[in-house]
Amino acid sequence: MKKMTKNLKYIFEPKSVAIVGASSTANSVGNILMKNLVDGKFPGAIYPINPKYKEILGVKCHNKLTDIKGRLDCVIIVTPAVIVPEIMKDCAKKKVGGIILITSGFEEVGRQDLAKQVKDIAEKNDIPVIGPNCLGVLNPYTKVDSIFLPVYKLGRPKPGSIAFVTQSGAVGSAITDLAAYYGIGISKFISYGNATVLDESDYLEYLLEDKETETIILYMEGAKDGRKLLETMKKVNKVKPIIVLKAGKGKGGQAAARSHTGNIAGSNMAYTAAFRQAKVTEADGINELFDFVKMFSQPKQEGKRIGVITNGGGMGVLTADYIEKEGLELAEFSETTKSELKKLLPSYGNVGNPLDLVADSGVNAYEKAVDIMNNAPEVDILVIIVLFQTPPIDERIVHVLTRVSDDRNKPVATISVGGEYTEAYRKILESNNVPNFNSPSGAIKAVGKWVEYSKYSGHLREK
Amino acid sequence: MTIVEDLKILEKNGFQVLPYELAVNEEEAVKIAKKIGYPIAMKVVSSQIEHKTDIGGVVIDVKNETLLRQGFQDIEKKVRGKKIDGIMVQKMARKGIELIVGGKKDPQFGHMVIVGLGGIYVEIFKDVSARICPVTNEDVKEMFTELKANALLEGARGKRPVNKKKLEELVVKICRFMQKYDVKELDLNPVICDHEGYDILDVRFSR
Numbered sequence: 001m002k003k004m005t006k007n008l009k010y011i012f013e014p015k016s017v018a019i020v021g022a023s024s025t026a027n028s029v030g031n032i033l034m035k036n037l038v039d040g041k042f043p044g045a046i047y048p049i050n051p052k053y054k055e056i057l058g059v060k061c062h063n064k065l066t067d068i069k070g071r072l073d074c075v076i077i078v079t080p081a082v083i084v085p086e087i088m089k090d091c092a093k094k095k096v097g098g099i100i101l102i103t104s105g106f107e108e109v110g111r112q113d114l115a116k117q118v119k120d121i122a123e124k125n126d127i128p129v130i131g132p133n134c135l136g137v138l139n140p141y142t143k144v145d146s147i148f149l150p151v152y153k154l155g156r157p158k159p160g161s162i163a164f165v166t167q168s169g170a171v172g173s174a175i176t177d178l179a180a181y182y183g184i185g186i187s188k189f190i191s192y193g194n195a196t197v198l199d200e201s202d203y204l205e206y207l208l209e210d211k212e213t214e215t216i217i218l219y220m221e222g223a224k225d226g227r228k229l230l231e232t233m234k235k236v237n238k239v240k241p242i243i244v245l246k247a248g249k250g251k252g253g254q255a256a257a258r259s260h261t262g263n264i265a266g267s268n269m270a271y272t273a274a275f276r277q278a279k280v281t282e283a284d285g286i287n288e289l290f291d292f293v294k295m296f297s298q299p300k301q302e303g304k305r306i307g308v309i310t311n312g313g314g315m316g317v318l319t320a321d322y323i324e325k326e327g328l329e330l331a332e333f334s335e336t337t338k339s340e341l342k343k344l345l346p347s348y349g350n351v352g353n354p355l356d357l358v359a360d361s362g363v364n365a366y367e368k369a370v371d372i373m374n375n376a377p378e379v380d381i382l383v384i385i386v387l388f389q390t391p392p393i394d395e396r397i398v399h400v401l402t403r404v405s406d407d408r409n410k411p412v413a414t415i416s417v418g419g420e421y422t423e424a425y426r427k428i429l430e431s432n433n434v435p436n437f438n439s440p441s442g443a444i445k446a447v448g449k450w451v452e453y454s455k456y457s458g459h460l461r462e463k
Numbered sequence: 464m465t466i467v468e469d470l471k472i473l474e475k476n477g478f479q480v481l482p483y484e485l486a487v488n489e490e491e492a493v494k495i496a497k498k499i500g501y502p503i504a505m506k507v508v509s510s511q512i513e514h515k516t517d518i519g520g521v522v523i524d525v526k527n528e529t530l531l532r533q534g535f536q537d538i539e540k541k542v543r544g545k546k547i548d549g550i551m552v553q554k555m556a557r558k559g560i561e562l563i564v565g566g567k568k569d570p571q572f573g574h575m576v577i578v579g580l581g582g583i584y585v586e587i588f589k590d591v592s593a594r595i596c597p598v599t600n601e602d603v604k605e606m607f608t609e610l611k612a613n614a615l616l617e618g619a620r621g622k623r624p625v626n627k628k629k630l631e632e633l634v635v636k637i638c639r640f641m642q643k644y645d646v647k648e649l650d651l652n653p654v655i656c657d658h659e660g661y662d663i664l665d666v667r668f669s670r
Contacts, residue, residue, distance in 0.1 A: 226571030260565060262648040267570070
């Protein structure tokens with residue numbers, strides 16, 4: 001890892017943060033960022049910089065960066081683009097640790113000259129710069145938060161193990177908001193915008209070493225450097241799974257070609273080829289991305305024999321269809337397992353896989369069925385369908401599902417399809433880190449991807 | 464560049480191409496066919512003709528001299544008015560599955576290679592899989608599994624499976640070739656394959 005990338009630690013774990021362009025004006029970017037740190041109880045020193053103010057939110061304000069005594073780890077810049085090079089020179093003078101450059105008005109509006117100045121100063125001084133034209137970062141562990149969208153409008157996820165790297169601020173913030181809503185924890189959020197100084201590959205390199213990160217989500221529209229991305233993805237994905245969502249799937253901009261290959265193989269196909277070569281997991285849309293993220297927090301499993309429990313026969317059949325379609329298998333229960341399961345069913349019930357507990361079964365039947373399958377050696381993965389519409393199911397089911405997910409013995413996916421009442425339970429399960437899906441197809445596809453990645457990483461271990 | 468020149472470069476780089484020669488008149492064609500041995504195929508060679516099958520510029524499975532003369536005249540009639548280099552006389556290929564092996568230089572990732580279901584319907588079925596060059600044999604194995612046509616390659620309807628090992632080598636080699644010549648676009652189409660091996664019939668590339 002190059003020195004500049006290593007220095008990102010000053011941005012993610014700063015002891016001091018300066019905000020150049022901090023403001024008292026409500027809802028201005030400079031004001032929201034101040035609030036993020038002050039209200040968010042950032043434990044380090046906070047230095048608002050703006051010659052117009054004496055203090056902001058009760059914090060003493062400075063005229064310029066060089067007025068600050070002592071070391072500065074992270075500088076967030078939200079001033080107009082034209083004065084950014086000057087501010088960066090001050091940063092170099094102060095030997096700051098790193099810069100989050102929120103400001104827009106660089107390459108994206110044709111100001112390559114300004115962008116080049118930023119790049120030159122950063123590289124000469126080994127100062128990592130995130131952005132420009134970005135939302136910056138969020139680290140729930142250290143409470144660094146440069147997302148200039150108010151907390152009441154955009155929820156902040158709790159600390160967790162998923163890092164999220166995004167080119168687009170809009171997609172990034174929407175996904176962050178959803179993660180917060182479902183109680184999915186993140187380790188780092190990085191919105192990198194124009195990638196003028198550091199690009200997507202550099203962030204992946206950093207996250208490879210980041211101890212809080214276990215899974216990485218990458219959203220991008222186009223790579224800054226495709227070859228470098230391919231090599232970096234290969235390296236990182238061997239250790240930590242990367243789930244990628246690539247936008248810009250259309251054929252637009254593809255040059256007219258004279259060969260068949262030229263006509264068929266657009267840039268989109270090159271990306272897909274690169275993703276497959278690096279063995280990263282490509283998601284088709286935001287919903288699928290979330291499905292994968294949930295499943296990828298489960299224990300690794302190379303086996304593909306699934307035990308399905310349901311309290312609705314039809315939903316079990318649907319699930320079984322998808323299991324076949326994804327190349328997974330329904331586990332064949334041993335005689336022991338069968339006789340144990342038989343005891344849970346009413347006299348007219350049949351032991352099968354999917355195991356239909358029937359609609360009048362309560363939480364006790366679930367609990368026993370889950371335990372039996374969890375201990376059955378012929379079952380690799382548990383898929384538990386809970387239809388909350390049936391009368392005997394109550395809140396105790398949350399405890400049963402959380403316990404089996406927490407013991408990390410086998411991967412668990414739960415499926416609940418329904419309206420408002422069901423959604424409320426789904427949210428509770430999610431915030432207890434129990435993967436819950438609102439469709440059998442989504443759940444089983446995610447299980448399939450997880451088995452595929454587990455096999456890949458297992459295969460690496462054997463080598 | 465015409466197909467003949469393209470084929471020469473391929474041969475020079477160690478690719479096995481079906482025996483062929485360019486004939487500029489009927490008598491030459493007869494001589495070449497005798498040398499190569501019947502059955503043969505004839506194809507018009509012209510930089511002005513994009514899809515030679517569509518205009519009747521291809522005659523296949525020619526079994527003797529009479530049919531050859533007739534076919535030669537037929538092609539000449541069909542392409543009248545177009546500037547042509549001649550008519551290529553080529554050994555008739557094996558019977559088998561038509562694949563395409565191709566490649567292009569992508570602005571972001573550099574050279575990439577594709578394999579897929581070949582022939583004249585390539586762009587209709589679009590059953591292809593791609594990887595970034597260079598590729599390993601493992602990569603190529605995966606590419607085949609991504610094809611719908613893989614079932615055909617594995618030997619559907621009582622046919623024997625095609626020789627994937629040789630195809631893998633071909634794809635690996637094509638990657639090297641593209642990188643060596645910095646090829647912009649390349650089509651080997653069709654590559655006809657069976658359980659023993661494959662025949663490269665046609666090539667088109669630009670640098």
